[in-house]
Amino acid sequence: MPPRTKRTKREPDVVCKCRSHCTIYNAQTGQYEGDGEVVSRRTRDNHSADDKKRATRSLHLVTRRQPPSNEVPSEWVKLINDEVNVLMELPLTSPSQPLVFSNNPSETGPFGWPNDQEILLPNYGRHALTGHRSNHAILSTEQRLAELYTFLQLQGFGDAVEGVDLLTDRLLEGLKVITRAKEVEWAGQRGRTANDAVYVNSGTFIYARV
Ligand SMILES: [Zn+2]
Incomplete structure (x- = not known):
């Protein structure tokens, strides 16, 4: 035996x-x-x-309920800022888990940067990602940033509320960092790096710090 x-x-x-x-x-x-x-x-x-x-307690609280009439708008701005802080602490990509695109980067052409409308649509266009678990972190952060951005627009706080402009910029900046991370991965999977790559996928995690 x-x-x-x-x-x-x-x-x-x-x-x-x-x-x-x-x-x-x-x-x-x-x-x-x-x-x-x-x-x-x-x-x-x-x-x-x-x-x-x-x-964090703010997560989902913000979009789950309608603001009561006595809610102070600046409180919303603070809640969303707090949540963005948390989102930005999470890694978007990991060198050991490459992103999985729906289209094959080497057969689809170079990365095309989204326009101002497209960047607000999570996981949109020919650079969309699959449901593969390597994509979950970046997708959920992207989804949430876009959701918070839309929420902020719908409230129509405008210039009257302090910090709204800054927060709006912050959310957009986060979406750009996410797009940039996808661009770098896309270029890498096409066999070469983007010309002016800020992020090099050489063993570090990419974060969407804004
Ligand atoms: Zn898990």
């Missing part, structure tokens, strides 16, 4: 249903959807930590 193979120390994989990486936010239902992903316990723990970072 052959000797029993020694048990590896590696613990069995588990299903992770974290919000940061393993499920997808559905803006229509306001729910995180999907069956989760099978990952190692260590990865699951890392994902839980990301979720905790994400789970």
